[in-house]
Amino acid sequence: MEAKKSFDAIVVGAGHNGLVAGAYLARAGMEVLIVEKNDWIGGAAVSRSLNEGWTYSNCSYVCSLFRREIARDLELPKYGLQIIPYEGGASFTRDGNYLAYYSDHYALRREISRFSARDADAYQRYATAVMRQCRFIRPFLLRNAPDPTSVRPRDLSEMAFLIKRGYELGTKELQDTMRFWTMSIGDFLDEHFENDLLKAHLAGSGIIGTGLGVYSPGTAYVLLHHYMGDIDGGIGAWGFARGGMGAISEALENSFKHHNGRLQKGSGIDQFIIKNGKVKGVALENGDEFYAPLVISNMDVKRTFLNHVKTEALPEDFKKAVKRFKIRGSSAKLNISLKGFPKFPSAPQNASFLRGDMHCTESLLELEKAYDQWKAGEWSANPYVDMLIPSQIDPTMAPKGDHMMTVFVQYAPYELKVGNSRSAEHWTAERCKALSESVLDQISIACPNIRSHIEHMEVRSPLEIEKEVGLTEGNIFQGELTFDQLFFNRPIPGYSDYSSPVKGLYICGSSTHPGGGVMGAPGANAARTILQTQSKNMHMTGYAS
């Protein structure tokens, strides 16, 4: 039987955003094909078993940002998705102390007063301020960003919405909001707190995944980017996807296939087929060609336009703007199979916070120094680690009695400096090993015996993440979350509506508004835009419409 070659739409890349976009389009009645270069799906939302018996969330590892509207529209729980919230976390110190973080307000207050009574009071103000910003921003996530230079009705109405929301805040709150958006997380925390450990604990979320330091303006927003999600309405709460982050992608795949979507794995695209300024389909690396009048790329904006579109097809200005888009690798990751459960000597037995996110950084200056090393092309000698042992809550991740540990590492540069040269090629196996040693040293602050429990370890340098997932430079957000690259500037001024200069070619990855993380919003927004503008008789239905 001759395989089908023509579709209504093709999505390139089965990252979670590609899957979301594909699933919405399929639901609306389109015949959709998703092509994925790897033999597995999910992009950076993936679970793989590299060591028998253990499952790793190889890239992303905790969930909160995923929009519940999308989960409901696509019926993900029905297709197997379960998110299990975890509570609390801790930062350990070199002298054997720790600061625990509880989601219970009173417990947290008590814990903070152990370090500073003043900070315990301030936390109230801090939480209110952050929560207010979360409330403000959330309605924008599932809407397009308006192009301020345009007078199209679509843009004007989005602009009106923005102005209305701003106006509703009132002058004072609007000013507070503007201030928050342009501040550094370090300054924001310094305004509230005096205790270094508490500040270091909270600051982590402001730098995860970005090439910025805790005192760089704009990092307060990055913190928000990590807090604006929710689990079952608990704003700011995080959880594990049962079965690893790949479970999200799997549920999406099931939902997509249920509506007759087709998925083709194992060969990436070589080129978008473009004729007379219009997209006609895709040509794969294995020689296959598929055709559709609509092609949606889940790859980041640089990869999409600089690697897979013939350069003649794009205007010079656009290409230049794409080249200017900043995608900087700044993170690495370890995934560890643990034999047994390692001891955390300073923590009480069975402390609840061991089931949350743990860190070993004691001050903001330590974080700033880690950033300075990254700027100089080195990985941080004392990196910020965000480590969790999800197998305590989710038993599917490791054999009984054993555990899986995920360690996110900030900062590691993409172009490593060796001698006088900076290049990604310097990420050899030995240097990855050396990186992992620095990280294990850091973990040893909390867990001195960690090394003796390691059964298997996956070390992921920025280069390696780039090669496997296709994230340029291994940047986890498909592009820096600095304010010059957010909202109507994301990814390229004038193209914040998921379109491109090539007719019919769209992008839906995290390079687009509202940005990175396992959120699904870019995919849903792209699908909505496409259905609104490209099809007369098909509509997006559901909460995200």
Next chain:
Amino acid sequence: MIDYDAIVIGGGINGIAAASMLSSKGKSVVIIEQQSELGGMAAHKREGPTAAHLLWNLNPKVIKDLGLGSISFDDLTSVDTICVCESGNHIRVKNSGAFYLDGRVVDTDGSFRKLTNRLSRYGVLLKKLAENAPFGTDDKLNSTQDILRLLRFGLSLKLLGKSQMRKFLQDILMNVSDFLLDDLPDGPLAGLLSADATRGQFSGPRNPGTVFNLVYRYGHGCELTRPTKGMENFFELLVNAIKKLNVDVKTHVRAEKIVIEEDAVKGVELADGTTVFSNTVLCSSGLNSMKKMVGISYLDIEDSRSIKNLRTMGTTAKVNLKLSKLPIFENIKGPINDCRFIVAPSVDYVDNAFNSCKYGHFSQTPVSESVFTFRQSEFWLSSIIQFVPSKLEGGWNEAAREHLKQVLVHSLSAFIPSLNELIVDFEVITPNDFAEDLGVEGGNWHHSEMSLDQIFNLRPTPRFSAYRAGPKGLYLCGSSSHPGGDIMGLSGRNAAIRVLRNTK
């Protein structure tokens, strides 16, 4: 009982601008200045030349208010920039053209010129915003005027054209390092612009928002001048002008306390024990000194907290080197004092220098801007050093000062090999010295950091952005208010306009 319609505390450029505006509209005004002369931070001096040595943004409207009209512009000399390079291939920047000293063109593809043109285009836009109070701070009565202004600004953005407007809305939020290196190779020209962007700031070229600072610096069209007869003479001109406008000036006396009754300003108590009475006080000191003069019981608790949280770290020191004779530069044509010398060979270099400052040190490879000054029969080389923290680890003792001077001399010796032998005397004025002498917390160039979270409506704090603070009749008119520092005078002028409107 009222002595004056308004009292202005502080006689820096902004105090002068505010007083002249008020006085030209018929108000009786007195300036109270603790130093022996007017001029404030810019004119601050010990033995050597003044702190400020160049005019970036002097606003024509301020000059006009002073009744100086066009004459003062004959008194300005335009200044070229020499980028000092270790290799000896120094570069001269003149009217946004860049040349090696032997005359060869550096900027062969014109990208530097294009970039500076873009900056001056943006500067024109921002200048319009600088010449008025920030949007949305108008009282109800005038809000239609405010909306009109907003529309007019929107229109001027639109007039840039679609693609330029998009570019502007992105560029203005960027960090200066990315902004420059997108179009220029990393080298002395990029280094120069990144140094100009961060001078006076506690932020490095990689900090988002620093493009705004660069545009601010080039706000009046990349034109750089110095007063032909020196900075002291320039301020003399200003002082004579306000005296002509019948502004009273009391120097050498500190304002100790702002007298408040029933939550309204009644006057100012001076250090000599006298009190000057007025229902309107404009204060151009730093906000922390203002807070002390008002007393925290008269400030809202939220305002006290905002003032405490204001970022005011000072990062600029002045080092004046007295020379036995002028060094001879064979390659430099024209008078040597019509040039400024910039040591900032690359963006990376500037960023490195900033790094030390974050941890309470100054860099061993400092970024500096130097000019030669002739006074009477003396020769001075006067340098502004960037990224010198007011909170120096170990404190600012004699050894630290000596060290800072040595570090500077070493970095200049690529350009003037014999410098060390020429020095007969030197003085180091640290950010702390400025803070102590002037009542400006941290000795910050702009009184408070010019970062995106402390500009426009957020300057100096969200609640004070209408130039009003605390009790009735108290106004802020120093650099910590919108638009900010430099020898510009707009903060003072805008504040005075607000006073005139409110007391009509």
